Amino acid sequence: MNFEPNYQKMKNDIRSLKDVEFLVDHFYEAIQQDSFIGPIFNLRLEGRWEMHHKKLYRFWHTVLLRRPDYFGNPVPLHYQMNIDKRHFSRWLTIWSSIIDANFEGVIADRAKFRGETMAGAFLEKIQKEAEK
Numbered sequence: 676m677n678f679e680p681n682y683q684k685m686k687n688d689i690r691s692l693k694d695v696e697f698l699v700d701h702f703y704e705a706i707q708q709d710s711f712i713g714p715i716f717n718l719r720l721e722g723r724w725e726m727h728h729k730k731l732y733r734f735w736h737t738v739l740l741r742r743p744d745y746f747g748n749p750v751p752l753h754y755q756m757n758i759d760k761r762h763f764s765r766w767l768t769i770w771s772s773i774i775d776a777n778f779e780g781v782i783a784d785r786a787k788f789r790g791e792t793m794a795g796a797f798l799e800k801i802q803k804e805a806e807k
């Protein structure tokens with residue numbers, strides 16, 4: 676018996692808010708268990724995870740399905756977290772592997788692509804801020 680997610684099943688694309696919620700929930704479950712970047716999230720978000728999930732549903736819903744319901748500016752929140760290229764690289768590995776394990780299609784590809792470009796953009800801004 677194999678209990679891998681979606682084993683021998685066709686994977687669907689990310690098509691609805693429900694799919695976005697599924698992706699975000701599984702992504703942060705994996706993040707929380709990661710020994711390298713998990714503690715950064717767990718320390719900062721202790722007691723506030725539910726609020727974080729709700730924000731991230733809206734963020735990815737906006738980015739992936741183009742439903743504008745996130746209007747924040749997330750980058751400055753990442754200053755002073757002491758994170759660099761290695762942390763973003765781990766973030767991206769987890770993000771892509773959760774997508775690949777559960778979804779496939781145009782939006783799933785967009786999710787991986789946007790994860791990569793935004794991680795790069797966040798990192799660049801963080802580095803510029805640190806040089807000030």
Ligand code: HEM
Nearest residue numbers: 715716719730734747749752758762763766790793794797
């Ligand atoms: C290793 C890399 C990263 C770490 C450690 C990290 C950590 C965090 C933490 C701890 C928060 C909560 C901040 C707070 O509410 O006090 C947060 C918020 C957020 N992060 Fe990240 N993050 C990382 C990368 C990214 C990337 C690449 C993206 C986008 C693709 C992203 C998008 C967001 C968004 C949208 C929020 C919510 C902002 C808001 O409150 O409006 N993060 N992040």
